Amino acid sequence: GAGVSQSPSNKVTEKGKDVELRCDPISGHTALYWYRQSLGQGLEFLIYFQGNSAPDKSGLPSDRFSAERTGGSVSTLTIQRTQQEDSAVYLCASSLVGSDGYTFGSGTRLTVV
Amino acid sequence: GENVGLHLPTLSVQEGDNSIINCAYSNSASDYFIWYKQESGKGPQFIIDIRSNMDKRQGQRVTVLLNKTVKHLSLQIAATQPGDSAVYFCAEKQAGNAGNMLTFGGGTRLMVKP
Numbered sequence: 001g002a003g004v005s006q007s008p009s010n011k012v013t014e015k016g017k018d019v020e021l022r023c024d025p026i027s028g029h030t031a032l033y034w035y036r037q038s039l040g041q042g043l044e045f046l047i048y049f050q051g052n053s054a055p056d057k058s059g060l061p062s063d064r065f066s067a068e069r070t071g072g073s074v075s076t077l078t079i080q081r082t083q084q085e086d087s088a089v090y091l092c093a094s095s096l097v098g099s100d101g102y103t104f105g106s107g108t109r110l111t112v113v
Numbered sequence: 114g115e116n117v118g119l120h121l122p123t124l125s126v127q128e129g130d131n132s133i134i135n136c137a138y139s140n141s142a143s144d145y146f147i148w149y150k151q152e153s154g155k156g157p158q159f160i161i162d163i164r165s166n167m168d169k170r171q172g173q174r175v176t177v178l179l180n181k182t183v184k185h186l187s188l189q190i191a192a193t194q195p196g197d198s199a200v201y202f203c204a205e206k207q208a209g210n211a212g213n214m215l216t217f218g219g220g221t222r223l224m225v226k227p
Contacts, residue, residue, distance in 0.1 A: 004156070035217075040121055042219040043157075043202065056214075091156055100206065101147050102215065104156030 002026075004105035006092050012111045013082055021077040021108045025094030032075050033102060034067060035091040043091065049075060050097065082112045121200060123222040132190040132225075136203035136218045141184060143205035147215065148177060148188045151200045160188070160201075190223075198225045 005024040013019050025032050034046040045059035049069045060066070064082075069075040079086055089109050093102035126132045138146070144165040149157035163170045163177045163186075170177050176189040186203050200222050204215040 040222075042121070043217040045217075048214060093156075100145055100162060101159055101204075104149075104158070106154070106156045 004092055004094050004103050006090075006105035006108050008108060009106065010109045010111075012113060015084060015112055016081055018078065018080045019082055019110065021079075021090050021092075021110070023075045023077070023092030023094075023105060025073065025075070025092070026103055027073075028096065029094035029103075030072065030097050031095045032069055033093045033095075034075070034077050035093070036061075037089045037091055037107070039088070046077070046090075079110075082110075084112045086110060087112045121220050121222045123224060125224045125226060126193050128193060128195060128225050128227050130193055132188075132193045132197070132223060134188045134190075134201050134221045134223065136186040136188075136221075138184050138186060138203065138205045138216075138218070140205060140207055140216070141181075142207050143216075145206040146177070146179060146186050147204045147206075148175075148186075149202045149204060149217075150197075151202065151220075153199075157202055193223075193225050195225045195227060198223055 004026055007022045011019055030051045032049040036044045036046055047060055047067045048056040064080045067077045089107040091104055091107045093104045095102045147162045148160045150160050151157040161172045161175050161177050163179050168179050174191045178187045190197055200220045202220045203218040206215050
C-alpha cells in the first residue's frame with residue numbers, strides 16, 4: 001500500500017479482555033516497529049521485527065503483551081487481560097533496511113474501561 | 114534517549130514568529146538525526162533529517178542545526194503558522210546500528226497563537 005495501515009483506528013474494550021491490533025506495513029519494508037504513546041507523552045518502544053531474525057522484544061512492558069509478524073508482512077500486537085493502564089495510542093512503523101527513518105501509521109487508540 | 118513517562122514541554126509562539134525547538138541527545142555515536150511532526154490524531158511524520166557530517170540543513174521554512182560537541186539538536190521553523198501546531202520529536206540513530214533502530218526524544222508541543 002501507499003502507507004502504513006493500522007486497524008482498528010479506535011478500540012474500546014473492557015478490562016480483562018484480550019485485544020489484537022493490526023499493522024500492514026509498506027510493501028517491501030522488511031523492518032517493522034511497534035510503539036506505545038500514552039496521552040500527552042512521548043514514544044515508548046515495544047518491539048522490533050527485522051526480516052526473519054528473532055524480534056527485539058526488549059520494550060514489551062509485561063508478558064501480557066506479545067506480537068507476531070506473519071510472512072514478513074502483516075503484524076499483530078496482542079494484549080491479554082487488558083488493564084486500564086494499557087490505554088494509549090499504539091503506533092506501528094516500517095522501514096527498509098539500510099534506509100533512514102521510519103514511516104508511521106496513524107495508530108490505534110485503545111481505551112480500556 | 115527515551116523520556117518515557119514525562120509530560121511534554123510546551124512552546125507557545127505567536128503566528129508569524131520564528132520557533133526554535135531543542136533536543137539533547139544522549140549517544141555520541143549517533144550519526145543520523147531526524148525531526149518528526151505529530152499532529153493530533155495522526156502518526157509522526159518526517160520533517161527533516163541531518164547526518165553527523167553536517168551542522169546545518171535547510172528545508173522549506175525549517176532548519177535543523179546539529180552541535181555534536183554538546184550533543185544538541187534544534188529545529189527552527191520560520192514564520193510559524195497555525196498549521197505548525199503539533200508535537201515535535203527528535204530521533205537519533207547510532208552509527209553501525211545493525212538494524213534501523215531510532216531512539217526518540219520525549220517531544221515538545223508547539224502551540225501557535227493566531
